[in-house]
Structure formats: structure tokens, C-alpha cells
Amino acid sequence: MARFVIQEHRARKLHYDFRLEMDGVLKSWAVPKVPSKKADLKRLAIQVEDHDLSYINFEGKIEEGSYGAGTVTVWDNGTYELESRKDNKIVFFLRGKKLEGRYTLLRMKWGLGQWLLFKTKKKREGKNE
Numbered sequence: 001m002a003r004f005v006i007q008e009h010r011a012r013k014l015h016y017d018f019r020l021e022m023d024g025v026l027k028s029w030a031v032p033k034v035p036s037k038k039a040d041l042k043r044l045a046i047q048v049e050d051h052d053l054s055y056i057n058f059e060g061k062i063e064e065g066s067y068g069a070g071t072v073t074v075w076d077n078g079t080y081e082l083e084s085r086k087d088n089k090i091v092f093f094l095r096g097k098k099l100e101g102r103y104t105l106l107r108m109k110w111g112l113g114q115w116l117l118f119k120t121k122k123k124r125e126g127k128n129e
Contacts, residue, residue, distance in 0.1 A: 001079035004094060005056050006035060011070035018045060018117060020080065020092070025050040031117060034075075035099060039121040045105060047113040091120075 005026070007017040016034060019026040029045035036043060056077070062068050078096035085091075088107040094100055101119050108114045 001081060001095075003056055003077070004080045004096065005077040006031075006075045006096075006099070007058070008073050008075040009068065009070060010072075011062075011068055016075060017048075017072070019051060019056065020090075021053065021056065022082075024053070026053060026055055029105070029115060029117065035117060036119060037099060037101075039101075039119045042116045042118040045115040045117040047115060 002021040004021065005017075005019050007019070009015050009017050009030075013032070016031040018029045018031050018035065028048045028051050030048050031043050031045045033043050057074070059073050061071050076096040076098040078094065078099075080095065081093045083091040083093060083102070090105040091102065092104075093102050099119075103117065103119050106116045106118075108116060
């Protein structure tokens, strides 16, 4: 199983860095509001540069004058199972400490690098999510 992490990033503005271990790196999105546990509550997710896998456990302070200056803490982490991946849609099942269930990242047609992150209601393994 692949890993994921959501890091609370207190930079100029509080946001959440959502990262999926994929293709030997951490595919990364900045999410301005806390990711939702409720189905179909969509959150904007702006794709940012990939990060090295070693960043998955990072917590600490990024010094002023550096890119992303501020404090980073792990908000949630765990594993995920990839259900499907296309150019404009990634569907996966999260197993974290705070988030669990089927989630989707959907690329919006407008706005470079803009995606929507949301939990879906689809049944899985005989359970209703």
C-alpha cells in the first residue's frame, strides 16, 4: 500500500498540504481549507511541485526567507489504495487516523493546476461510506 500525509502548514495563510506517494515522489496539492470527512463537500486543491519521499514525516519550522516559510505539522497520515488514475481524475481509498474512505481528486477544466478534493459516498467492501 502507498502512503499519504496531510500536513498543516501555517505559512502566510493556513493551508493543508495533501500528499500522495506516487511514481516515486509525493504528488502534492495545497488545500486552503481542512479536508472534509463529509461526503461530497468539495475543497479546492492546487497542485504544487512534487516533493521527495523523505518529506512524508516532516514536521518543523521553515525559516523566514525560504519558500513555504512557516510551521509544518502532520495533521493526518496513513495508507491509501489507488482505485483509478486518469489525467483529470484520481480516485483512492484513504486509511488514515482522521480521514478514512473513498476520495476523489478531480482536475477542473479552468485554472491551471486547480483540482477539487472530496469524499465520495460509493459503497466499498459491502459498507456504505
